[in-house]
């Protein structure tokens with residue numbers, strides 16, 4: 090995919106380097122030793138990681154790849170995920186430790202210790218049993234960011250009923266599609282939740298979705314906002330009535346390591362969402378290990394915060410399962426970052442003494458747009474480590490994060506992974522790695538990643554290609570729910586024997602990996618293949634630009650022409666954008682990357698279309714740039730954004 094290594098080398102020209110802080114290096118949970126151990130014996134490495142959990146029955150085989158690409162890990166082993174996340178901490182004297190400092194958007198708060206959470210989960214497990222849910226039955230969750238969401242997930246896990254969490258922001262139609270796809274019979278929801286300063290209803294979407302889901306027999310409803318709800322007698326039941334009446338004792342049953350834990354639908358950034366199936370033993374092993382190693386978790390001291398929605402895989406692995414398996418204290422926040430003011434996150438960091446913050450580049454670029462004086466008003470000195478996930482992080486956004494949030498002191502770990510991988514795959518270990526802004530560096534211990542060319546051969550250092558994973562890993566997806574053929578076709582067919590991630594990447598002269606965005610998004614301009622990430626990073630490196638999205642639009646002379654949508658920085662001067670600025674930005678890209686990457690068109694917009702997890706949906710921008718009707722918008726956060734962009738555009742777009 091790298092048609093012209095020379096003109097497109099701008100990310101590789103990034104020369105800033107940040108060695109680990111000496112205190113972190115001295116006390117790091119994992120470093121070069123872990124790489125050495127995993128390189129010497131991968132199965133022994135993962136067996137040791139699995140031994141951090143509590144098993145009711147030991148496994149007989151670590152990895153079984155005999156039916157590739159269908160993997161089995163820890164064959165014969167049995168465990169209960171909820172007991173690993175809760176019961177063993179309570180039993181071993183950690184029951185009084187706070188599991189979650191929950192902060193509602195209106196400012197109401199709740200503190201749940203590990204003992205509190207265990208009691209609630211036992212009650213909810215008993216309630217689900219009373220509703221007739223049995224091991225293997227699917228339960229759909231359509232919830233706000235409240236403690237009951239975590240409780241419901243763990244209650245499902247405790248009784249072996251796979252959950253499927255659907256973002257609270259999705260439409261009735263999206264919810265219905267997912268309920269039908271996995272054939273869920275019970276739905277857990279709430280009257281509503283708080284977002285952007287107001288109660289936002291959830292129950293009506295459930296009611297609408299269920300008009301066409303005849304097999305759903307029960308809806309368990311949490312009262313969060315107190316707003317009026319429609320009620321179907323015999324089907325709907327209040328959480329406080331049913332769960333509240335249950336005993337806080339429930340004996341956890343141990344499930345097979347390959348028992349299904351959950352189905353999570355992908356973000357839908359590029360296509361119709363796929364129901365990704367994760368199972369029990371391998372998933373919890375890798376999620377717990379990666380959380381502990383990548384975030385250097387010290388459970389007695391840290392206050393950990395993944396500022397993301399639970400309805401995204403990041404929430405599953407790094408709000409719920411990883412942090413609880415490691416017994417750390419977390420923050421859980423219900424609402425949006427600008428309610429009631431643009432400093433809300435920083436106020437939360439200050440209030441709870443957050444030590445580790447994990448969020449998406451989209452949030453960081455939004456904060457850049459708002460300006461660094463906003464976080465500057467708060468005491469962020471408790472922070473010691475920052476993480477990024479979800480999209481390539483532009484070097485300038487990385488630098489801003491490290492500087493404005495991390496006081497030039499905190500390492501930033503850029504973690505590459507996917508719904509399908511279940512856990513971190515490529516990421517620095519903060520106590521060991523010398524960081525490069527914009528690079529996820531190399532595969533974690535026990536993980537094998539490669540960048541290959543069209544024929545599947547590894548590219549030399551200094552070149553780009555397709556990112557693949559060359560060996561199975563414990564938390565890998567086991568299939569696409571109900572569609573084994575799509576699983577094989579999507580991931581295992583492009584390069585036989587390798588998992589194809591769908592992302593492009595480059596290896597620098599040290600062999601470190603730089604993610605370049607989706608292969609589907611790569612542009613072809615006069616025969617040169619140009620990545621969206623590189624052009625976007627060049628735009629974001631201009632002081633006026635906070636965020637950029639770039640697409641290739643059909644062009645009569647060049648094949649594709651580059652069209653850039655940009656959002657300007659709040660502190661970069663709010664004057665109306667004009668032809669002069671566009672010309673400056675086009676020249677800036679030409680200087681940073683090369684004349685071939687100069688955008689044909691630059692359009693200043695107020696917002697970009699994003700998924701609920703904050704990913705830019707370039708395919709919709711391509712529809713606009715090519716004057717087509719929009720494709721599937723069901724996973725878009727806010728569909729009015731598309732109208733606003735369209736209305737603001739010159740007719741030629």
Ligand code: ATP
Nearest residue numbers: 355356357358359360479480481504505507508604
């Ligand atoms: P769909 O597969 O339905 O189009 P999606 O790929 O956006 O949706 P996710 O599984 O949530 O769904 O996202 C994984 C993708 O996000 C990766 O394939 C990659 O493109 C991007 N990504 C995640 N983390 C990083 C990162 N640290 N650097 C670069 N890209 C990242």
Ligand code: MG
Nearest residue numbers: 355356507591
């Ligand atoms: Mg994907």
